[in-house]
Amino acid sequence: MNSPFELSKEEMKTYGYKIIDLIVEHYETIDSQKPVTSASRAQMDHLFLQEAPNESMPAGKVLDFVMENVIPHSNLTTHPKSFSFVPGPSNFISTLADTLATGFNxxxxxxxxxxxxxxxxxxxxxxxxxxxxxxxxxxxxxxxxxxxxxxxxxxxxxxxxxxxxxxxxxxxxxxxxxxxxxxxxxxxxxxxxxxxxxxxxxxxxxxxxxxxxxxxxxxxxxxxxxxxxxxxxxxxxxxxxxxxxxxxxxxxxxxxxxxxxxxxxxxxxxxxxxxxxxxxxxxxxxxxxxxxxxxxxxxxxxxxxxxxxxxxxxxxxxxxxxxxxxxxxxxxxxxxxxxxxxxxxxxxxxxxxxxxxxGLDAFKKAVTYNIDLAEETEEMLRKSKNWEVISPATLAVINYRYNPIGMHLSEPELDKLNQEISARVTKSKEALLVTTILQNQVVLRMCLINPSTTFDHIKETFSQCHEFAKEILAEWKVV
Ligand SMILES: Cc1ncc(COP(=O)(O)O)c(C=O)c1O
Structure with a gap:
């Protein structure tokens, strides 16, 4: 008996090239995609829950289903505006090297x-x-x-x-x-x-x-x-x-x-x-x-x-x-x-x-760039009347909060405001920007280890945060 897992050479090539095309397209268009996605367990169950199928299905159809339903329901940790946790910037050569290692098992x-x-x-x-x-x-x-x-x-x-x-x-x-x-x-x-x-x-x-x-x-x-x-x-x-x-x-x-x-x-x-x-x-x-x-x-x-x-x-x-x-x-x-x-x-x-x-020099350049970018961000925040640096840029991480001079918001108000800014940014799906707690304060945190993140990406996110902050304060009738 032939192995039930065998595909013809043509089938393998068509399938393989299609996946490579999809990965290349992903790398090429990442900047225009949104880094954040969200779905409830009920929504995911509705899409995927089924008994293990006994019958086969054409490989291309399974792949299309995955591209339509699985990949779009995953956050893009390689995205330049994926600022939270520790992002995974990755690189194309290693992506394919992994494929090679797996291909030859x-x-x-x-x-x-x-x-x-x-x-x-x-x-x-x-x-x-x-x-x-x-x-x-x-x-x-x-x-x-x-x-x-x-x-x-x-x-x-x-x-x-x-x-x-x-x-x-x-x-x-x-x-x-x-x-x-x-x-x-x-x-x-x-x-x-x-x-x-x-x-x-x-x-x-x-x-x-x-x-x-x-x-x-x-x-x-x-x-x-x-x-x-x-x-x-x-x-x-x-x-x-x-x-x-x-x-x-x-x-x-x-x-x-x-x-x-x-x-x-x-x-x-x-x-x-x-x-x-x-x-x-x-x-x-x-x-x-x-x-x-x-x-x-x-x-x-x-x-x-x-x-x-x-x-x-x-x-x-x-x-x-x-x-x-x-x-x-x-x-x-x-x-x-x-x-x-x-x-x-x-x-x-x-x-x-x-x-x-x-070459190692490319890695050195990227890490140096990331550290400088976080420092540049800190400098921008220090000059702003609205933002307060909570922990200075260190190894490409910076923590800060929205705390406009002269507004005299209480600590619980500041916590609530910054939590809500994060929630609205994430809900917009434009950037992944979550909070952490430092010395009992809710703060926003950026981990800037992606070499494709530019200062413009950062400025865009700060102005989005600022707009949300104004909106929230207006809703609270503080301004
Ligand atoms: C300082 C530190 N140690 C350990 C880990 C865990 O690493 P991993 O998620 O690769 O298991 C992390 C992850 O963010 C980390 O930041």
Missing amino acids: IFSGGWIVSPAAAELEIVTMNWLLKMFNFPVQKGGGIFTSGGSMANLTALVTARRIKCGDDFSKAIIYLSDQAHSSNIKAIRVLGFKKEQIRIIPTDLEFKIGFNKLKNAIAKDRLEGNQPFCIIATAGTTNTGTVDPLDDIADICEKENLWMHVDGAYGGAAILSKKGSKILRGIERADSLTVDPHKWFFQPYEIGCLLVKDSSWLSNTFSEKPEYLRDIEGNESEINFYDYGIQLTRRFRALKFYMSIKTY
Whole structure:
């Protein structure tokens, strides 16, 4: 019997070229599209809910249905006015590299199965190690699905190396601005609430260093085992970088593991300003960076770097009998020995092909542009009578709120006003601009890591916000 999944060469070509055309069209027209979409569960159920069909349907018809119903109901995180969360600017070369990796279904777990895939992961990892001033010979790393998995992989490793099998008294420290994926990872690891110390941040949203030192000292006195500090290099809320050198000093003194979560902010190392702000990052034991954020890769690619690759193999290596034939020698890395996944997609390919094609200078230029753009936005806001900067432009993130001089709105009114501005902008679908909370204030936040975002895009969104603000205040009869 022929495989029921076979298509003729002509059918495959027609189908494939149609998809390529659709992707190219998407890239070409993104600026004229709207970044935001919304739909209720009931609407989506109405469109899609059905039993798995037993009968076949022409491939083109399924594709048309998807293009009409699935794609338009997805926000465009690559859009230049997609300002919220951490956008995913992506790039065309990596998009097709991913297609290539999937097309050949390359297994990126063991050396013997795909030596070139393993070698490209080694090579690209070396590029990253060098970028962050980690030792290239001794150091190592692994690509993961994203930052959350990289943080989890780091914390498993930290605990294994620092605590071995007994972690009943182990204590881990992180700030109240650390990303939620760290708490998730700590929970996955089975730590109890009593083993986690969430350290309040200071007025600049950096981990309160004195409070951190006090907490460690107190834990020692109580007979606990401090073992790891998670520092953030680019908090999601404000782009703030914790005092990395100070944290490295205390880790050295106290024999603690230093993990740096640089999922979005780490890429700033590519710019002069960013590398200054990130000083001390090279002293981390482990570092998360997320190429599907500010290294402009499509989802999913995260990365964990470590100072000593044997920490990963000592933590994750298992030698089951059914893998004995593909073990190879020590220099031929089996990436299934470096992390949780056995079967892995070929993530290194997109990173490799995009850097080879565009050149690292293009990435440096883009990151530098993004940092400057956020600073230019801050300057514009500082000159305005209507806007108040709540946290200054840092690593391309800026937080602000509408608070016109002389209007003397109360804090609850300001919260309500800014929440409503965000809701109306999002409802217009022209830009994705959501709020966050900083020091108990509702603020608007922009994460400007898309190199196709221009200052005009930003100004357009601010004037839209201003118009909505006037409309809301008029409705409230404040003006
Ligand atoms: C600082 C930080 N760490 C970790 C993550 C989680 O990364 P991912 O969404 O790729 O799992 C994020 C995501 O925004 C982040 O900003």
